[in-house]
Amino acid sequence: MAFLTSPGGGNRRPGLGHRLRSAAISLTTPLLPDDYLGLINPLWSTREGRGRVVEVRRETAQATTLVIRPGSGWTPHQAGQWVRVGVQIDGTWQSRTYSVTSVADGRTGRFSITVKGIDGGRVSPYLAHSTKVGTVLRVDPPQGEFVLAPVMGRALFLTGGSGITPVMGMLRTMVADGRLLDAVHVHSALHRDDVIFGDELRRLAHRFDSYRLHEQHTDRHGLFTLDRLDQICPDWREREVWACGPPALLDAIEKHWADAGRYERLHVERFQPPVFAAPDAEGGTVSFAVTGRDAEAPAGRPILEVGEAAGVAMPSGCRMGICFSCVAPLRSGQVRDLRTGEIHGDEGEIIQTCVSAAAGPCSIDL
Amino acid sequence: MTSSPTARLSEMQIAEFGRELDAIREEILATRGDRDAVYIRKVIKTQRGLEAGGRAALFVSMFPPAWVAGTAMLSVAKILENMEIGHNVLHGQWDWMRDPEIHSTTWEWDTVISADAWKHTHNDTHHRWTNVVGKDRDVGYTMMRMSEDQRWEKRHLGQPLYNLLLAPVFDWGIALYDLELDDVRTGAKTAQQMRRQIRSLAKKAAKQSLKDFVVWPLLSGPSALPTLLANVTANVARNIWSHTIIFCGHFPEGVETFTEDQIENETRHEWYLRQLQGSANIEGSPLFHILTGNLSHQIEHHLFPDLPSNRYGEIAPRVRALCEKYGVHYETGSLSRQYGSMWKRLCRLALPPANQGTVDTRPKPVPLAA
Numbered sequence: 001m002a003f004l005t006s007p008g009g010g011n012r013r014p015g016l017g018h019r020l021r022s023a024a025i026s027l028t029t030p031l032l033p034d035d036y037l038g039l040i041n042p043l044w045s046t047r048e049g050r051g052r053v054v055e056v057r058r059e060t061a062q063a064t065t066l067v068i069r070p071g072s073g074w075t076p077h078q079a080g081q082w083v084r085v086g087v088q089i090d091g092t093w094q095s096r097t098y099s100v101t102s103v104a105d106g107r108t109g110r111f112s113i114t115v116k117g118i119d120g121g122r123v124s125p126y127l128a129h130s131t132k133v134g135t136v137l138r139v140d141p142p143q144g145e146f147v148l149a150p151v152m153g154r155a156l157f158l159t160g161g162s163g164i165t166p167v168m169g170m171l172r173t174m175v176a177d178g179r180l181l182d183a184v185h186v187h188s189a190l191h192r193d194d195v196i197f198g199d200e201l202r203r204l205a206h207r208f209d210s211y212r213l214h215e216q217h218t219d220r221h222g223l224f225t226l227d228r229l230d231q232i233c234p235d236w237r238e239r240e241v242w243a244c245g246p247p248a249l250l251d252a253i254e255k256h257w258a259d260a261g262r263y264e265r266l267h268v269e270r271f272q273p274p275v276f277a278a279p280d281a282e283g284g285t286v287s288f289a290v291t292g293r294d295a296e297a298p299a300g301r302p303i304l305e306v307g308e309a310a311g312v313a314m315p316s317g318c319r320m321g322i323c324f325s326c327v328a329p330l331r332s333g334q335v336r337d338l339r340t341g342e343i344h345g346d347e348g349e350i351i352q353t354c355v356s357a358a359a360g361p362c363s364i365d366l
Numbered sequence: 367m368t369s370s371p372t373a374r375l376s377e378m379q380i381a382e383f384g385r386e387l388d389a390i391r392e393e394i395l396a397t398r399g400d401r402d403a404v405y406i407r408k409v410i411k412t413q414r415g416l417e418a419g420g421r422a423a424l425f426v427s428m429f430p431p432a433w434v435a436g437t438a439m440l441s442v443a444k445i446l447e448n449m450e451i452g453h454n455v456l457h458g459q460w461d462w463m464r465d466p467e468i469h470s471t472t473w474e475w476d477t478v479i480s481a482d483a484w485k486h487t488h489n490d491t492h493h494r495w496t497n498v499v500g501k502d503r504d505v506g507y508t509m510m511r512m513s514e515d516q517r518w519e520k521r522h523l524g525q526p527l528y529n530l531l532l533a534p535v536f537d538w539g540i541a542l543y544d545l546e547l548d549d550v551r552t553g554a555k556t557a558q559q560m561r562r563q564i565r566s567l568a569k570k571a572a573k574q575s576l577k578d579f580v581v582w583p584l585l586s587g588p589s590a591l592p593t594l595l596a597n598v599t600a601n602v603a604r605n606i607w608s609h610t611i612i613f614c615g616h617f618p619e620g621v622e623t624f625t626e627d628q629i630e631n632e633t634r635h636e637w638y639l640r641q642l643q644g645s646a647n648i649e650g651s652p653l654f655h656i657l658t659g660n661l662s663h664q665i666e667h668h669l670f671p672d673l674p675s676n677r678y679g680e681i682a683p684r685v686r687a688l689c690e691k692y693g694v695h696y697e698t699g700s701l702s703r704q705y706g707s708m709w710k711r712l713c714r715l716a717l718p719p720a721n722q723g724t725v726d727t728r729p730k731p732v733p734l735a736a
Contacts, residue, residue: 026577026581027582029573029574029577030474030476030574031414031474039411088465090399090400091398091399091402091404091463092464093463093464094464318493320494320637322493322672323485323494324461324470324485325489327458339388340395350469350471
């Protein structure tokens with residue numbers, strides 16, 4: 001079929017697959033063929049990335065690994081990257097990001113995330129403790145710059161708590177590729193049984209002389225402090241560093257490496273937990289992300305009016321919360337429903353600007 | 367209109383009434399969850415199953431039993447898609463699930479008018495200005511006189527006939543009426559805006575017509591003609607059904623209309639009251655309610671347009687009890703009663719009022735742009 005790819009011939013004719021798909025769409029319009037396929041098997045629909053949980057592995061009392069088989073069109077991850085995972089809880093889709101903990105080789109057709117259930121959280125306890133094999137999740141393509149160097153020299157990994165997760169994906173990948181050549185790993189956790197992947201890390205240290213593991217159990221030995229680095233890893237200045245853990249630890253690490261003039265050797269991954277507004281939060285700065293304008297929103301004033309006063313082209317309709325013409329996605333922060341007083345809002349949640357007031361600083365996609 | 371509850375109830379009573387309705391809404395919001403999500407998914411799955419099954423049966427529609435089965439399945443599928451699914455999804459009733467595939471911002475439905483155009487004229491104009499003559503264009507859809515407050519003209523003599531002719535092509539009627547052609551004449555819309563609107567309508571209409579009247583029939587090969595006939599039948603059946611339900615929702619006798627003067631400075635709680643008086647329910651079985659898209663609970667839908675439709679039935683008795691408590695008329699009845707009542711009103715108002723041209727003590731009627 002040379003004519004399909006003949007060079008220089010102007011417009012290329014669409015391929016057979018493309019034409020078949022167009023024909024199928026004319027049969028299912030206004031729906032897509034995927035809408036029907038998805039009813040037979042949710043993984044067949046390409047409208048949204050989806051994956052099915054095929055294995056659930058308890059790691060510690062709080063942490064669970066979910067092995068996920070994604071649907072067609074999945075982009076394999078690089079070691080250290082994260083994915084946004086959505087789960088339906090009491091009817092509503094909630095999503096959070098999790099580091100991929102499995103080997104990055106793109107061949108198995110599955111990947112795993114490891115979720116530590118946070119007390120009082122909405123999503124992580126559900127994923128960690130209530131997810132069963134067969135559950136269908138939404139999964140977005142892997143993202144993130146926290147990845148291994150193309151050529152690995154001497155490495156230092158500094159991790160704390162669930163900050164182990166991206167690094168576990170890196171270690172496993174390095175082992176699989178035969179690249180675990182010279183790595184020092186300092187990991188902090190509350191106690192021995194609280195170390196996620198504890199047994200596997202210890203087995204690795206036992207098996208490879210090139211991998212040195214230092215575990216800091218903070219209930220007995222206190223927090224890990226960077227002044228001990230000289231003792232644990234005297235050549236830390238010469239190593240490429242990957243750090244992931246609690247914000248305080250990461251702040252200290254960034255300062256330490258900056259002070260040593262070695263900042264460019266440092267790779268940091270910060271988990272950004274969702275920020276919830278205080279129960280009494282009223283008003284705040286609303287930033288209209290697309291327009292690039294900020295406005296002070298007093299308590300109880302609809303974001304629609306705040307935007308209009310600031311000269312933002314706000315979509316609007318009934319102005320009483322019934323027509324859904326004024327909706328826009330929330331980028332960050334939370335809002336208060338002026339009808340019920342309820343504070344709500346997750347990243348990406350679509351809100352009605354005419355009946356929502358800022359509950360603290362927030363950002364809208366307008 | 368001295369008998370109107372808005373006039374009879376004190377401000378405090380109206381506020382009290384409104385707060386009781388608010389409480390019902392909040393209670394449903396608090397219990398909205400998995401059960402509702404399961405419901406809408408089940409309806410969607412059933413609808414798509416019926417549509418696929420109907421289309422499949424029509425491949426062999428040269429055999430009469432297959433034609434009957436296929437046409438019936440496709441008709442019910444179209445009714446479910448427009449009424450219980452499309453209309454309600456576009457109201458944002460399921461937005462709380464945050465499912466991008468069942469969301470008012472992404473949904474497109476199986477009818478001529480596009481979702482975006484509909485959301486504007488229906489969700490905003492009709493639901494905000496329900497039954498306000500001169501504001502809610504759904505009062506008679508600019509061609510019929512459904513309220514004493516609309517000035518009678520000679521053309522209204524033909525409205526029983528217009529309505530009969532409108533029913534089988536209701537989807538086209540809605541789409542064309544939505545263009546608001548009169549707005550160009552009054553200057554509310556530029557010719558360019560109108561051209562853009564017409565282009566968008568033509569595009570959607572072409573896709574819809576191609577699917578039902580060309581591609582599927584051709585695919586059926588030897589059964590092409592019976593399939594075409596079946597698809598036309600299914601569209602007409604859906605149209606007559608939706609026309610019936612929608613006309614029974616606002617136009618039976620006993621449903622009030624309002625003038626712009628009456629709603630000046632209307633509070634949110636007075637808005638509730640207007641929704642109650644401007645809507646009518648139809649009684650029937652659970653299956654009937656689903657097939658009407660729960661618009662048989664028109665009153666509850668107008669009070670709370672964004673609550674999931676499957677919950678209207680459960681709050682209806684409570685709304686009705688509230689109405690009794692405050693002495694507000696709650697218009698409800700069987701389908702045949704409401705349908706007959708709507709026709710009676712439509713025919714009555716086709717005739718000139720006895721006093722037109724003489725002394726009229728009512729507030730000055732607001733003529734429809736025509």
